[in-house]
Amino acid sequence: NAGVTQTPKFQVLKTGQSMTLQCAQDMNHNSMYWYRQDPGMGLRLIYYSASEGTTDKGEVPNGYNVSRLNKREFSLRLESAAPSQTSVYFCASSGLGGPNQPQHFGDGTRLSIL
């Protein structure tokens, strides 16, 4: 069982470059989430998608865009990367009942911006 798959696992960017982080889940979950994890800050929600075709801002959405491509895939895009976006990014999903169901996490993308 793959669960939640994130690509790439590691990435180094220069300031101003753009990139898209990919996430796919094979559990037929309706809801998907993007978080960032920073030392001393804990995990913070960037964007979420309650269901296919909908997306909403979380706690720290500035500098990011998302696309819920279909039920399986939820991508996160950095249009113009900044050093403050250096972080570990996690994608998660949850089943019917949305946030009242346990969230399943991918292994993360470690992103460094120079």
Add this chain to the structure above:
Amino acid sequence: KQEVTQIPAALSVPEGENLVLNCSFTDSAIYNLQWFRQDPGKGLTSLLLIQSSQREQTSGRLNASLDKSSGRSTLYIAASQPGDSATYLCAVLSSNYKLTFGKGTLLTVNP
């Protein structure tokens, strides 16, 4: 704004010991509370989810309790093993689709 605090930040115990991890939150209007485990370089694994109407949940050697009115939860680990070594995170759902996480407790179980 919801804030979640976990105490202690780090804990080291000998194998076989029973232990308790603590979590507190500032706003008692929550939908649920979840405990996660995170291994180094990995994502989070959901351990237990307690709905706001529940007092506790159990899974194997793990027992989580919730006292919503006082804003507290505990995770009890019985007969700890070296494989339990990880960071344990507490999170509360206090508005639709937004989990607020604590900073975690780093647990080391020594053989």
